[in-house]
Amino acid sequence: MSEVNIFLVEDDEVDAMSVKRALRELKICNPLYRATDGIDALEILRGANGKKKLPSPFIILLDLNMPRMGGLEFLDELRRDNELKRSVVFVMTTSAAEEDRVRAYDKCIAGYMLKHSTAHTFLEAVVMLEHYWRVIEFPEAR
Numbered sequence: 001m002s003e004v005n006i007f008l009v010e011d012d013e014v015d016a017m018s019v020k021r022a023l024r025e026l027k028i029c030n031p032l033y034r035a036t037d038g039i040d041a042l043e044i045l046r047g048a049n050g051k052k053k054l055p056s057p058f059i060i061l062l063d064l065n066m067p068r069m070g071g072l073e074f075l076d077e078l079r080r081d082n083e084l085k086r087s088v089v090f091v092m093t094t095s096a097a098e099e100d101r102v103r104a105y106d107k108c109i110a111g112y113m114l115k116h117s118t119a120h121t122f123l124e125a126v127v128m129l130e131h132y133w134r135v136i137e138f139p140e141a142r
Contacts (some may be wrong), residue, residue, distance in 0.1 A: 003030060003031065004030055004057050004058065005030065005031045005032075005033060005054060005055055005056075005057065005058040005059075006023070006030050006031065006032045006033070006057055006058070006061065006074065006129075007033045007034075007035070007044070007045075007054055007058050007059065007060045007061065008033070008034045008061045009030060009034075009035045009037070009038065009040075009041040009060060009061065009062045009063060009066070009074065010034065010035075010036070010038055010061070010062075010066075010069070010092075011036045011062045011065075011066040011067060012063070015032060015063070015092075015115060017059055019032075019061065019126070020032065022125070022126040023126055025141065026126055026127065026130065027098075028126065028130055029076070032113070033054055033058075033138050035067070036067075037052070037066040037067055037068040037069050037070075038066060038067045038068065038069030038070060038071065038073055038074030038077070040086075041060075041062075041074060042069075042074065042077055042078070042081075045078075045084055045087070046081075046084070046085075047117050056092060058087070058088075059088050059089075059090065059120075059129060060088065060089040060090070061090055062074065062075070062089050062091050062092065062093075062109075063092060063093055063130075064091060064093040064095050064100055065093065065094065065095065070109075071091060071093065071104070072100070072103055072104065072107070074116075075089065075104065075107035075109070078107075079107055079108065080094075088110050089107075089108075089109045089110060090109065090110050090111045090112075090113060090129065091104050091109050091111070091112045091113065091114060092113045092115055093112075093113075093114065094114070094115050094127060095101055095112055095114075097107075110132075113123050
């Protein structure tokens with residue numbers, strides 16, 4: 001199996017550092033890429049506007065509340081793109097709103113996780129993700 005790349009789409013520096021810290025503490029050395037909003041993320045996924053294309057396979061960790069293009073709008077674009085529509089996406093957000101959760105699952109996400117102020121939540125999420133990517137099979141890259 002190929003090494004799984006982690007693509008963090010997160011505008012908040014503190015939350016991004018928490019994910020990086022959790023990966024480091026768990027000794028997970030998978031490559032980590034980051035975008036700060038949905039537009040930046042799509043450019044990286046598509047290799048557009050001079051940005052290097054993210055190698056497959058990958059898992060996307062997506063925040064919902066971001067500037068320029070938020071997570072739900074990003075998911076709309078992702079699912080309309082024939083090359084990217086099968087991307088595995090986990091939402092990691094502060095939004096506990098049922099409407100956001102339903103809208104995200106309607107866009108075929110793999111899971112919805114609430115961020116909390118403690119690093120422990122990120123550790124639990126990263127442990128779960130590591131188990132996930134070790135047992136599932138990804139579609140072949142096009």
